[in-house]
Amino acid sequence: MTTPVPAEWSPHRAMWVGWPSHSELWEDNLEPAQAEVEALVRALAGPGREQVKLLVGKPEALDDARARFAGVDGVEVVDGRFGDIWLRDTGPIFGAGSASAAAFRFNGWGGKYELEYDDTVATQIGEASGVPLTRNDFILEGGALDHDGKGTILTTRQCLLNPNRNAGWTEAKAEAALTDSLAARKVLWLGDGLLNDHTDGHVDNLARFVAPGVVACPIAWGRGDPNDDVYDAVAKALSEMTDAEGQPIQVLRLPSPGFVGDEDEKPVPASHMNFLIANGAVIVPTYGDDRAADLACQGLKTVYPDREIIPLPSIAILSGGGSFHCISQQEPA
Template identity: 90%
Template sequence: MTTPVPAEWSPHRAMWVGWPSHGELWEDNLEPAQAEVEALVRALTGPGRETVKLMGGKPEALDEARARFDGVANLEIVDGRFGDIWLRDTGPIFGAGSARAAAFRFNGWGGKYDLEHDDTVSTQIGQQSGTPLDRHDFILEGGALDHDGQGTILTTRQCLLNPNRNTGWTEAAAEQALTPSLGARKVLWLGDGLLNDHTDGHVDNLARFVAPGVVACPVAWGRGDPNDDVYAEVARALSEMTDAEGQPIRILPLPSPGFVGDEDEKPIPASHMNFLIANGAVIVPTYGDARAADLVCQGLKTVFPDREIIPLPSLAILSGGGSFHCISQQEPA
């Protein structure tokens, strides 16, 4: 892949989504997570939007999903296998026109979660979509990167240079790998991701391109935001960067969800940055603070005036470690 990965706001021919189907992982959150993903799928398949390919995860989930989505247009329920729903990380990254896709090794986010079938998701999606795969012999998750469509890639050192992924990687070594595999012309390096993020700081929870040269990033919201210092450092670093075209990076500041805790009141990595840019819409995860969510939606409307900005709850999905962007992967048109 010598041409850059298309930006997420470019037109899609389809959108893959993972269906929560493993009760042993989700426990009491299985049905709430299914309800949240159902709302996402129904928003994505609205008139003029996406053809959704919903991967079932295991055979016994298929009939239930078919019944649940009976009558929904533009939806294909795919008999695929995964360990869990995080297709952004386990699936391939599609190139221009989805003529080819890049597939990478996957090691359970640095060996944390070794789940059966996760290392075969790229192969399955390649086969199901009819897309030839270019395989690369290094470990990479799709959520670790964000793309502007012009060859600028945004990432974090905490994840990409973590020795639990590719031993001995430096910035130079990573860039040497990303140039031929994903058409990188310039890599922008941020530092740490969100506190307690088991992905080791995926950038799709931290900062996202919303237009060429424009990056959305959070600002602390409310009292006791556990990532206040992280957000400040991201804004500082971005303000000193230029993209592959040599243009200064402009920042779109958006409120964070503030403090979101688990049942033990330990901070969990809730992020509005895990929004999903779809044909005709932007789907924004929300976590219970309506005012923060509304301000995020207003901010995104300024850069996506022709798309509907749709806030949807994502607290149950978050219990598994991510949100809408993490469970999806687009096929560019």
């Protein structure tokens, strides 16, 4: 790739979204997750917004998906195969104008969840979108990176330097790989991601570019937020960084969802940072605390005054380990 990956707030010609298709993975949460993704897709496909390409990963799920979106303008149901819906990680990263896209090796987040077909998703999306892929011989998930559109890439050491991805990687080796594959000009390194995040600390749950030189990251909300120290370390690190243009990073702190636990009250990696920036809208995942979600949305409105800020529940999707950003991938216009 010769020019940097466009920022997510730049115009898109389409947005890929994964459809929950595997009852054996989602079990009792399959129908609730489908309802949450349906709400996301309908919000994305609103007037003047996205052309949604909904990738269905199993033949048995096709008829239901087609029936749900029959007559909905802006939604194309695509028959495909995947292990699970996390297209941000398994799909390609599109370059400027979607003239090309970068594809990477995928190993199930360090060997934790190796599911059939996940390593073919990039090829399928490349073929369906008509975009030629440049293949890179190293392991990388799209959710491990965030882009400012000018060549600054934000990532975490916990994920990118994890020996379960690319053995022997150092910051220098990773930076060289990102420069070659994605035209990175500067890489900003954060430390650890959220507690119990099976992705080993993907940055799209932790900190996100929201404008040139501006990064949003959480501040702990309520009592017992398990990531309080992580959030403060991230904000401090960012405040001491500059982007590829040499401009100091401004930090926009937004309330976290607070403590969110599973059925055993073990903390799960819920994050408002997994918002999705779309044409005309920003879709923000919520997890049951309306006040925290409202304050996060108000903060995002300060940087996106011309976009509708749409909070939507993502509790069932979170049971699979991620949220709206994790299940999507944009094609830049």
